[in-house]
Amino acid sequence: MTKKYLASLLLMIVAVYFLAAYQLPFYIYKPGGADALNPIVEVEEGYESKGDMHLVTVSGGQATPVQYILAKVLPHHQIVPIEEVFPDGITDDEYMHAQLQMMENSQEASTVVAYKAAHQDISIDYNGVYVVSIVENMPADGKLQMGDRIIGIDGEEIKEANDLIHYVEEKKANETITVDFVRDEKEMSVKITLESLADLGNKPGIGIRLVTDRAVSVNPQVHFSSGKIGGPSAGLMFSLEIYDQLTEEDLTKGYEIAGTGEIDYDGNVHRIGGIDKKVVAADKEGADIFFAPNEAGNGETNYEIARKKAAEIETDMKIVPVDTFEDALDYLQQLK
Numbered sequence: 001m002t003k004k005y006l007a008s009l010l011l012m013i014v015a016v017y018f019l020a021a022y023q024l025p026f027y028i029y030k031p032g033g034a035d036a037l038n039p040i041v042e043v044e045e046g047y048e049s050k051g052d053m054h055l056v057t058v059s060g061g062q063a064t065p066v067q068y069i070l071a072k073v074l075p076h077h078q079i080v081p082i083e084e085v086f087p088d089g090i091t092d093d094e095y096m097h098a099q100l101q102m103m104e105n106s107q108e109a110s111t112v113v114a115y116k117a118a119h120q121d122i123s124i125d126y127n128g129v130y131v132v133s134i135v136e137n138m139p140a141d142g143k144l145q146m147g148d149r150i151i152g153i154d155g156e157e158i159k160e161a162n163d164l165i166h167y168v169e170e171k172k173a174n175e176t177i178t179v180d181f182v183r184d185e186k187e188m189s190v191k192i193t194l195e196s197l198a199d200l201g202n203k204p205g206i207g208i209r210l211v212t213d214r215a216v217s218v219n220p221q222v223h224f225s226s227g228k229i230g231g232p233s234a235g236l237m238f239s240l241e242i243y244d245q246l247t248e249e250d251l252t253k254g255y256e257i258a259g260t261g262e263i264d265y266d267g268n269v270h271r272i273g274g275i276d277k278k279v280v281a282a283d284k285e286g287a288d289i290f291f292a293p294n295e296a297g298n299g300e301t302n303y304e305i306a307r308k309k310a311a312e313i314e315t316d317m318k319i320v321p322v323d324t325f326e327d328a329l330d331y332l333q334q335l336k
Contacts, residue, residue, distance in 0.1 A: 022064055031076050033059075035057075038053075043222045054287060055238075101132050127214070129149065130149050130212075132208075132210060147183070149213060159212075168203075169204070173195055175193070235269075237291075253335045256288050258285065259291025269325065275306050280313060289320060
């Protein structure tokens with residue numbers, strides 16, 4: 001084996017490794033899956049249905065040169081700068097932790113909505129507010145940490161995220177608040193000076209993302225097995241699946257029903273990202289119906305984006321706009 005041959009072989013190995021493994025500063029989004037929720041959500045002794053509710057996902061990952069080239073030519077792929085996915089100061093582990101925390105919060109909200117709608121046994125205890133993430137260089141940076149449980153502000157008890165948000169909204173920029181919180185089972189306090197935040201319409205804030213720590217008890221019990229799927233966008237479909245298992249009537253009527261949308265504890269359905277790719281994923285799975293957040297019809301809504309993508313791929317799947325859980329429930333109850 002000559003030195004020239006060895007050099008060529010080594011160069012080829014390096015080139016293949018670079019093309020297949022080197023990570024570029026870009027992130028690629030593409031259609032994911034549309035998994036039936038029956039194995040993921042289980043209400044104890046729940047009713048069965050002929051059709052299925054589907055959780056729809058977007059697949060994503062940091063681009064290699066090969067993946068970048070393919071994403072340029074394959075349909076329904078989107079390339080974005082990596083900093084749009086992972087904000088400055090946020091590690092991969094912190095990002096995934098935040099995504100899983102939002103998924104857990106979504107499951108809890110969907111449980112509350114479904115059990116209340118089905119008039120089933122449910123009780124809720126409020127234990128404060130968890131810090132999910134902190135914006136770098138904002139007032140809370142260096143003072144609060146991800147995972148801190150906020151229990152009070154200026155001596156006022158904080159039970160849920162809205163309590164904190166409404167309290168701070170009544171303040172002015174440059175005012176100082178005292179935040180009481182629990183970290184590593186120890187109660188602590190810190191003073192934070194409010195700033196005017198552009199992302200909040202110049203309202204005062206400290207630069208944190210929150211979730212309410214609720215202890216929700218239900219009967220019959222419901223169990224989730226969503227694995228490493230993160231984010232809040234499955235909320236609407238979780239709530240419909242739980243309701244379907246809680247009630248004797250077959251809500252699916254034998255249809256394959258997909259959809260997306262973050263749901264809050266009042267049953268409102270909120271905008272999510274990547275809905276065009278979710279339409280593609282649902283169509284590939286053979287879904288008959290796809291629920292999309294309507295956002296009260298204001299601007300280029302999730303529903304409008306979904307409807308345009310459905311027309312582009314020429315699917316027979318029905319795109320249905322919803323603003324609330326009740327909208328989706330009413331639509332399904334009226335199906336033949």
